[in-house]
Amino acid sequence: MLVLALDTATPTLVVGLARWTAGTDAEVLAERAVASGNRHAELLTPTIRAVLADAGVGMRDLDAVVTGLGPGPFTGLRVGVVTAAALADARGLPAVGVCSLDAIGSGARTGVTDARRKELYWASYAADGRRTAGPAVGRPADVVAAPPLVGDAAVGSERLGVPVAAVEVTTAGLLRAAGPQLADPEGAGPLEPLYLRRPDAVPPAARKPVSQPWHP
Amino acid sequence: MSKPLVLGFETSCDETGIGLVRGQTLLSDALATSMAEHERFGGVVPEIASRAHLEAMVPTVHRALSDAGVSAADVDAIAVTSGPGLTGALLVGVAAAKAYALALDVPLYGVNHLAAHVAVDELEHGRLAEPSVAMLVSGGHSSLLLVPDLAQDVQPLGQTIDDAAGEAFDKVARVLGLPFPGGPPVDRAARDGDPASIAFPRGLTGPRDAPYDFSFSGLKTAVARWVEARERSGEPVPVADVAAAFQEAVVDVLTAKAVRACRDHGVDHLVIGGGVAANSRLRALAAERCAAAGIVLRTPSPRLCTDNGAMVAALGSRLVEAGVAPSAVDLGADSSVPIYVVSR
Numbered sequence: 001m002l003v004l005a006l007d008t009a010t011p012t013l014v015v016g017l018a019r020w021t022a023g024t025d026a027e028v029l030a031e032r033a034v035a036s037g038n039r040h041a042e043l044l045t046p047t048i049r050a051v052l053a054d055a056g057v058g059m060r061d062l063d064a065v066v067t068g069l070g071p072g073p074f075t076g077l078r079v080g081v082v083t084a085a086a087l088a089d090a091r092g093l094p095a096v097g098v099c100s101l102d103a104i105g106s107g108a109r110t111g112v113t114d115a116r117r118k119e120l121y122w123a124s125y126a127a128d129g130r131r132t133a134g135p136a137v138g139r140p141a142d143v144v145a146a147p148p149l150v151g152d153a154a155v156g157s158e159r160l161g162v163p164v165a166a167v168e169v170t171t172a173g174l175l176r177a178a179g180p181q182l183a184d185p186e187g188a189g190p191l192e193p194l195y196l197r198r199p200d201a202v203p204p205a206a207r208k209p210v211s212q213p214w215h216p
Numbered sequence: 217m218s219k220p221l222v223l224g225f226e227t228s229c230d231e232t233g234i235g236l237v238r239g240q241t242l243l244s245d246a247l248a249t250s251m252a253e254h255e256r257f258g259g260v261v262p263e264i265a266s267r268a269h270l271e272a273m274v275p276t277v278h279r280a281l282s283d284a285g286v287s288a289a290d291v292d293a294i295a296v297t298s299g300p301g302l303t304g305a306l307l308v309g310v311a312a313a314k315a316y317a318l319a320l321d322v323p324l325y326g327v328n329h330l331a332a333h334v335a336v337d338e339l340e341h342g343r344l345a346e347p348s349v350a351m352l353v354s355g356g357h358s359s360l361l362l363v364p365d366l367a368q369d370v371q372p373l374g375q376t377i378d379d380a381a382g383e384a385f386d387k388v389a390r391v392l393g394l395p396f397p398g399g400p401p402v403d404r405a406a407r408d409g410d411p412a413s414i415a416f417p418r419g420l421t422g423p424r425d426a427p428y429d430f431s432f433s434g435l436k437t438a439v440a441r442w443v444e445a446r447e448r449s450g451e452p453v454p455v456a457d458v459a460a461a462f463q464e465a466v467v468d469v470l471t472a473k474a475v476r477a478c479r480d481h482g483v484d485h486l487v488i489g490g491g492v493a494a495n496s497r498l499r500a501l502a503a504e505r506c507a508a509a510g511i512v513l514r515t516p517s518p519r520l521c522t523d524n525g526a527m528v529a530a531l532g533s534r535l536v537e538a539g540v541a542p543s544a545v546d547l548g549a550d551s552s553v554p555i556y557v558v559s560r
């Protein structure tokens with residue numbers, strides 16, 4: 001089947017088109033990674049158009065949509081998730097969500113990405129690709145960094161004090177992580193972002209008087 | 217040939233609104249709101265609103281389509297609020313609208329939320345007289361606009377320099393121990409009160425003040441001070457009277473400035489929209505003063521005054537009809553887009 005894959009969990013938005021068959025590695029037909037920073041909403045659909053054009057494929061040829069569910073900065077992450085949900089809905093296709101860290105590198109590793117506020121998103125994997133810890137968000141001291149470390153090299157190396165190899169989310173990684181769900185789309189989980197943090201919001205304290213005591 | 221079917225997306229604040237309009241005919245208006253989740257915070261929490269938009273998006277689109285008895289494939293154009301509003305909330309709607317437009321291969325129009333509040337009136341009262349003056353009052357905005365051409369020429373006359381009118385209602389409701397959002401409970405409480413019982417200040421109504429700008433911060437503080445003085449003296453707070461007097465101060469200024477804007481610009485049509493336009497006293501006083509000044513007043517029904525998807529679809533429909541160019545493929549959200557940018 002022809003699968004459109006996308007991810008907006010990191011500052012690099014990734015869009016790919018792959019041919020997927022159960023039990024084999026996906027064949028990536030086209031892929032674009034765009035360093036879009038916080039402009040995912042602006043650039044995602046144009047990048048999807050470009051990838052479809054690169055592969056000479058139209059929206060109507062697609063059989064499924066795969067998206068990274070993060071963890072990642074919420075605003076950009078939601079752009080990818082809602083885009084995948086809407087594309088799939090409009091074309092009546094299955095939509096499959098995967099942990100974005102699963103799509104960074106392969107084999108035994110720990111993937112780390114920037115969670116801002118001096119924290120990291122991370123997850124560890126065994127040699128067979130099975131996730132053994134995470135996904136989690138935490139301070140660098142809380143990261144159980146089983147080497148090798150991959151992901152956001154600049155932020156990861158600086159915060160952890162050990163080298164992190166620069167590896168980004170890939171279409172192949174997204175497809176690999178999505179395999180079991182693509183094989184059984186009926187059983188695919190809901191497209192809910194892996195927020196890992198609660199919204200910042202505190203109920204207001206008791207009403208503060210506007211008339212200050214020292215006011216005449 | 218039937219007129220184009222336009223699907224509208226609205227996510228600028230806490231309402232996920234999806235509406236369908238054909239020409240100026242309202243077909244459906246599906247709404248999901250996260251208001252209850254914000255209640256205990258006394259105001260809309262942007263991250264909570266954004267999460268709720270994402271969750272509600274596809275189900276609300278389905279509801280709008282099924283209520284209208286059409287399928288997604290029937291849609292001819294899509295319109296989405298691209299600003300002003302809360303950035304994270306806007307982006308959910310913009311991204312969704314862009315994806316539906318791509319998947320359905322139809323043009324996309326990123327539209328101005330305020331202009332959409334004006335456009336919604338066409339669904340109930342037919343084509344807008346142009347020029348009209350529009351007054352938009354809600355928890356997020358308070359503006360006076362001159363509208364020579366709703367599709368491409370909307371001019372700002374004035375706006376609030378501090379709180380939005382709806383915010384003042386929320387804050388006064390809190391002072392009076394009434395629930396959030398404050399508009400409806402203050403309106404209800406005021407019905408049993410005497411609007412003349414307390415003389416609250418009318419902001420920016422001096423001879424040298426900007427004639428079309430609003431200020432509600434001083435009024436809000438005056439109400440709080442008055443209530444606190446009462447509480448300190450151990451006397452009961454006359455909630456109905458305070459609500460009525462506060463509400464009168466707000467709607468007195470709003471209607472006086474709107475009528476003046478019409479008169480100064482030689483315009484004899486006024487449209488009032490936004491959540492505060494559902495206030496019963498505002499509607500009554502505006503009707504009274506417009507009648508006295510020979511101005512035709514148009515007010516959408518309260519259901520369409522608050523944020524919804526139909527208003528966005530209505531403006532999109534006008535844009536299609538006027539032959540305005542669709543948005544570029546790199547459309548994003550602009551939380552503070554100026555009102556004269558009707559679409560982009």
Ligand SMILES: [Zn+2]
Pocket residue numbers: 329333354356490491522523
């Ligand atoms: Zn509004």
